[in-house]
Amino acid sequence: MVTRQEVADRAGVSVAVVSYVLNGRKIVKEETKRRVQEAIRELGYRPNQTARSLKTKKSQQIAVLIHYIGNPFEAGLLLHIEATAKQHGYFVFVQTYDPNREEELRGLLMGRVDGVLLLGPCFSRETLEYFNSLEIPIVSVMQPSTWGERNNVPYVDIAWLPMMRNLISHLRQQGHERIAFMSEGGQNLHYAVRYHAFCEVMRLEGLHTDAAVSRYLNGSGRFEQAKMVLGRLLEGEEGVLTDFTAIVCANDLMAAGCLAACHERGIRVPHDMAIAGCENILMSSQLSPPLTVIDYPRQLAGEAAMNMLLDRMNGITAEPILLSGNLIVRGSTRSNE
């Protein structure tokens, strides 16, 4: 079996530099990186085989850590992640991520997985470094907002800026200028990426985003909470000005909750209030009126993320992938439907 030392010798670098390249650290010069990757290809070096031989057997398992399994969107992504993993002979197991149990989780995953896929949650820097030192690659579907290049965790997400531009532009065509956004309390979550894109487009369009309304519109990512929060706001209980005529929700469950809150109060959708979601789960297409959504390509994203992780497990570096979404206009924003 080809060793890391042999790769280092061939490339004329130290073993540490080979590790840096394999782990995608940016501190290595492009020219050096190229030489190391060439040596890896020429020698047919497989980093995981080494790691596995130390463990005496392959784990053939991939851990998927999920933010909230109660959202059909995440479950849908999972189906495609699983299918892709299976094609390559891997077992996928899913755990709900709990930031308070990260240390325990590290112990549980150690030696048991060949890779980790994050579906929403964001590891602490300490945990990222821990897996890095074990050469267990991490890939994220849906970029958590506190991540950037700085953590070197590659991700697959959709390009939110152009999608939000399409959505807000559509809402403007329907006569809306005062548009609210419903998100989730946490700031280090993938929904915050969507909110930031929304705010950026609003700014570019010269429209005002009411920070007080945004702060209040915390739907916790759930149907019931969204329904309750918007309901209270519409009834003026909170002393927050509700002069918006359209609401964009970071996920579809919350958009469905907003629709239910409007129905309960006789607020006509889309005539009195336009509502849109950001995922396109099945339910959205079946509501009355059906919801306008940004269609998140679940299959593409699940497959791309799993393939990225398999690449990383084979020592191939990966860059973030931004997929195109698709705006699906339905009755919840278009009054002539």
Added chain:
Amino acid sequence: MVTRQEVADRAGVSVAVVSYVLNGRKIVKEETKRRVQEAIRELGYRPNQTARSLKTKKSQQIAVLIHYIGNPFEAGLLLHIEATAKQHGYFVFVQTYDPNREEELRGLLMGRVDGVLLLGPCFSRETLEYFNSLEIPIVSVMQPSTWGERNNVPYVDIAWLPMMRNLISHLRQQGHERIAFMSEGGQNLHYAVRYHAFCEVMRLEGLHTDAAVSRYLNGSGRFEQAKMVLGRLLEGEEGVLTDFTAIVCANDLMAAGCLAACHERGIRVPHDMAIAGCENILMSSQLSPPLTVIDYPRQLAGEAAMNMLLDRMNGITAEPILLSGNLIVRGSTRSNE
């Protein structure tokens, strides 16, 4: 630490008999079983501690094997299973069950889990015996139809017979006599339990179940498949007589698919066709008309199953639990709504 030998000595039986009792085998006389359980209590014997000490550390992990993670019903059960496990310091990981990979799965779970919870799928007899020999208890939520007392796998489910009686009786009050059932192709699945209860109640009510229709109405447990299958039938493409005026679906996703198929063809629900589901997922309450469903108490079932598994892990035998469901009548079957 108390050993199994000490329990055997105290109870005046062999170590093998202690194992039989711990594993819930029926071959042990009631009186012997009572003596062994008394000895276990008196000595404070904890079977899993032994198993764990052999593994040098506790796994503190429970595997949940799921039939189809794309159904929000199963995901909802999972949330409650996880919450209960967490209260007891356990990690839950979820895997989609694939009957073709059962042997691999055994290898992956061996030494890694303290218990297995089945959410729909059914292990082969060989695998059941394998986990039995490892003293890894198995509990099922939703009884798979090919199981009975014979496998000694305790389960939590709802009592389908009284629930189906309530549902069919309601449909009769609405004037329906020709009632179809949509299920899933596989015969060893939990949906078959629901179908059998349906057939039994139809028989008791003196109503005819059309086997040809039932065979054809295979919605695969999914929305799209259900919509397609019912759609084709309604268009007379299949040469199957569609003289039914009501359809009961083994899960809500299929019921939603049937509703969509009717909407597309201008078939009025409930006037021309009544539709009911068996789970009560969120979507069902938000459709137009909202779906009449048997409400499966997810929280109770998830908690009860997890507690049953924890008991089994502590050597306490468990009997099947049948919970009460609740019929929720909504617009999809009640014409005056």
